[in-house]
Amino acid sequence: MFVKFLRLTMAFVFAMMTCLTTAQAQDIGLLNDIKPPQQSAEYIYRSSPKESMINVQLLGAVGRPGIYYIPANTDLLKLITLAGGTTSGGDLGEILVRKMEPKTWANLESKAINEYQGAFEIDAEKLIKYGGARNLKLQQDDFIYVPPRTSWVSNETARGITVVSMILSIALTAILIDNNSRK
Structure with missing residues (x-):
C-alpha cells in the first residue's frame, strides 16, 4: 500500500511539474533566475x-x-x-x-x-x-x-535542495500515512 501511494504521489508531482506553462512557472517563482538580457x-x-x-x-x-x-x-x-x-x-x-x-x-x-x-x-x-x-x-x-553581488549558494544548488526537500517531504508524508492507516 505504501509503495502504491508513493508511486501515485510521485506521478502526480511529475504531472503537475510537466503541465506548468512558462508563464505559470514564472508566477510561482520556478524561473526567477531566467531573465531577458539587459537592454543597453x-x-x-x-x-x-x-x-x-x-x-x-x-x-x-x-x-x-x-x-x-x-x-x-x-x-x-x-x-x-x-x-x-x-x-x-x-x-x-x-x-x-x-x-x-x-x-x-x-x-x-x-x-x-x-x-x-x-x-x-x-x-x-x-x-x-x-x-x-x-x-x-x-x-x-x-x-x-x-558587478552583481555573488550569493553564497548558486541557483542550481538552491534548486537541487528544493527538489530534494520536496521529495523527502512527500516520502515522509507517505510513511506517516501508511503507519497511521495500520493502527
Missing part, C-alpha cells in the same frame, strides 16, 4: 548646450547600462546616479573602472580605491561614508563595470 542604450546628460561632453561606458548591475554622454566634470557616483543606481543585486563595494589615462587617478590616496595596472577597484560604499567621490572625475572612453 545611449544616454545624454547635459545642463547647458555649450557644455563639453565625454562618452563613457557603464555596464553591469545598474538601472540603465549603456554608453553615456556626460559633462567632462562628472564623477563616478553621479554617473551611477544618472543610470538609476544599482539594481537590487548590484555590488557597490567592487566597482571596476578601466581608465584610458590611469595617471589621473594614480595619485589619489583613499581606502576606497585599489589600483591594478591601470584598472581601479572602487568601494563606493566607503566613498559615500567617508567622502572623496568628487576626486573621481571620469574621462573620455572610461569603462565602468558594476
Whole structure:
C-alpha cells in the first residue's frame, strides 16, 4: 500500500511539474533566475548646450547600462546616479573602472580605491561614508563595470535542495500515512 501511494504521489508531482506553462512557472517563482538580457542604450546628460561632453561606458548591475554622454566634470557616483543606481543585486563595494589615462587617478590616496595596472577597484560604499567621490572625475572612453553581488549558494544548488526537500517531504508524508492507516 505504501509503495502504491508513493508511486501515485510521485506521478502526480511529475504531472503537475510537466503541465506548468512558462508563464505559470514564472508566477510561482520556478524561473526567477531566467531573465531577458539587459537592454543597453545611449544616454545624454547635459545642463547647458555649450557644455563639453565625454562618452563613457557603464555596464553591469545598474538601472540603465549603456554608453553615456556626460559633462567632462562628472564623477563616478553621479554617473551611477544618472543610470538609476544599482539594481537590487548590484555590488557597490567592487566597482571596476578601466581608465584610458590611469595617471589621473594614480595619485589619489583613499581606502576606497585599489589600483591594478591601470584598472581601479572602487568601494563606493566607503566613498559615500567617508567622502572623496568628487576626486573621481571620469574621462573620455572610461569603462565602468558594476558587478552583481555573488550569493553564497548558486541557483542550481538552491534548486537541487528544493527538489530534494520536496521529495523527502512527500516520502515522509507517505510513511506517516501508511503507519497511521495500520493502527
